[in-house]
Amino acid sequence: MRKNDTEVTSFILLGFTNRDDILVGLFIIFLLIYVFTLLGNICIIAVTLFNDGLNKPMYFFLGNLAFLDILYSTVIAPKMLSTFLMKDKSITYSACVVQMFLFATLITSESVLLAIMAYDRYLAICNPLRYPAIMTTRFCAWLVCGAYLNGLFQSLFHTCFTFHLTFCKTEISYFFCDMPPLLKLSCTDTTVNEMILFTFCGFNEGGSALVVIVSYFFIIASLIKIRSGHGRSKATSTCLSHFVVFTLYYGSLFFIYLRPAGSRSMETDRVASVVYTVAIPMLNPIIYSLRNSDFKMTFQKLLSWKCSLL
Template identity: 45%
Template sequence: MEFSEGNNQSLVNEFVLIGFSKRPDLCVFLCLLFLSIYLTSLLGNSGIIFIVLSNIQFHTPMYFFISNLSFIDLVYSSDIVPKMLAGLIFDQRSISYVGCAIQLFVFCALGSTECILFAVMAYDRYVAICNPLNYNLIMEKRTCLGLVSGTYTVGILHSIIETCFTFHLSFCASNVLYHFACDFPPLLSISCTDTTINEIVLFIFSSSVTVPSIALILMSYVSISIAIQRITAKEGRQKAFSTCASHITAVTLLYTTVLYVYLSPKSSSSRDNVNMATVFYTVVLPMLNPMIYSLRNKDIKTALKALSQGKCYHILLRWGG
């Protein structure tokens, strides 16, 4: 454990991540599991981004938001999984002070952005179903770009504030994080200074991101449910519900695990459960999102099938030439 002397106290230069070290007998299994999940996530999210960019039929607000979700998941999982695999394969569990700060910043920024983006996607579905005649006018290109830019801006600003507050603390008692990644709860737990202000700031700013997002999602889907009940044709109701089912599934999976992680009691007995829940929304969910949005979408399934059969070769030639 490396320390540097300053202000009559020892400050850590690196942290040690020991999230999965309690079961060395499972290292090979966990390594193969997480590697397969990560590769599937890379393939699925990259495939959706490629399909949306390369096919003009997907140049619509809904698919624009889905492609941004895939981009977030792609970078999100890449921020966490490679370091996790390095710890499992090479037993490299240490991460530098700066590396931990960068990982936490990306982790928080993209996590916050994804939460807000889900709210934007819910609003998009609300306009499409409840105000279809004015959909193209309301969700024009400039509006969509502004909404997505706003989500990234809020996510990045939120992460800057939270990361700066966290790494303004002194870590002199220990450098061991009982987690597989740099996250706020384990970092606050090993600080040798008072973390009351940090916990208040974390609660206020996290709530300012999640509460309005959840409220907008709920209001959107209450209005959507009312609108769907007014549709007389059975096929019309099924089509309207189908366009929302994927989004509802993804939102439910994300928010239930995130709220569980950050609302769980701070005790060693709940630590393992929290770690597993964190694994789900940082590693597994980025893999599931492409499946969720493609399995219930005939257009994406057709495009993915064409891509797997090499029918997009002409697109690659067009891009290259």
């Protein structure tokens, strides 16, 4: 990708703070979160792959969610962790391009995937008789592929428009390369970029959130009609975990990407971005495993089987 007459060859990630006395503490905290994120999501993938009892659409989508969480945490965390300990906080121009492209691809794909998971729960609870005929293995695969392709297309579009700007500054008041902080470094007019960012994010995140909200409206209406206390409790437990992720994830995305450029503050954006880049990937394994009895039973059996082999 061309730099369009700019001589910038690298950027400087300023990170969270310039206070040297707390950098080591922050490094340890975020390192532990990253390790827990990897282990938790790898466990979800392992359990869903190696147990035929969980060969269901819900767990297929959950495995893909864990896969995306691992990838986009890894896109951000290693470089972020290095800025806590190293004096050189620079990131090359090309590495910044790659990081933003991969992050935008994965975060956009996850937004659509969460909407797909809400639609899956709607069908399972509100149309249980038609559910097996609709959510076939082939259809589930097409839905996930569509989420990934949508992420790739939108990310390519954003990346091309962002890095065809001329940059006059090199210090990014952020801990990774993202669109809003990069637009602030440009000395050219970014009105078109802001419009593209708002339009695409509004369509993708707004559309995905609408699917989730409508799905849960019908799910709640259906749950009220369930007479069995056990059936209502199980369905509510499963859906509650998804709704918690939805609220945290989309809330932080709306706050950062769908606000007018003039009202943005990098300090508050950094805090909000921690929610969907650090907290959500770590919380997903906890929320989905602890709120799902089938998953907990399968995980316990897997642990017992491994212990017996030792």
